[in-house]
Amino acid sequence: MTAILANRQEAGRLLSLRLANYYQQPDLIVLGLPRGGVPVAAAIASNLSLPLDICVVRKLGVPSHPELAMGAIASDGITVLNPSIIESCRVTPKMIEEVKTRELQELHRREQLYRGNRPYPSLAEKKVIIVDDGIATGATMEAAITSVKHQQPQEIIIATPIICDRIFSQLQCKVDRIISLLKLQSLDSISYWYANFNQVTDAEVCHLLSQTS
Known part of the structure; x- marks a missing residue:
């Protein structure tokens, strides 16, 4: 199957277009999750004439397999952990x-x-509209939701x-609404669905934020 999205923009x-009812609504803000979520959020904020900001979160990777998320942490220290991953990987x-700390x-x-x-x-x-470029495990998004709440x-x-269908169900009870373009039974790779999924740089994030400040 070919990619269905040209890029994050x-x-x-x-x-x-799915969020058109929020156009120029007062007391509404768009928060992108750096780095990949910021170009998506910037396009939403621009098209809906809404302010843009960020919610900085990081995946907590299993020490022996850093790509495997055992949880996530927000910049205010709020932490979400996955007990089953922690137990199965024997993380102390x-x-x-x-x-x-790192x-x-x-x-x-x-x-x-x-x-x-x-x-x-x-x-x-x-x-608050919280935006990411895809949600596979939900760890970073859950940390962002908890921090915002x-x-x-x-x-x-x-x-x-x-978004992965299972994660959609898990997050649905934690927020008021979830808007997605594609809900998949399984989601092993977010990049597979984009024709261009180049890594977003710190400089690009700063540039996008400066355009809306």
């Missing part, structure tokens, strides 16, 4: 803390780089081009 444009509490340092580096002197936006009583928003909407 097209994914954002198509998602904005000490190992978890070591990974958390990833939190990277989170703070990115937060400072992307945000600079701009304060984190107040989300209290606002509608602590600020007591009025409504949380997830927008993503591609």
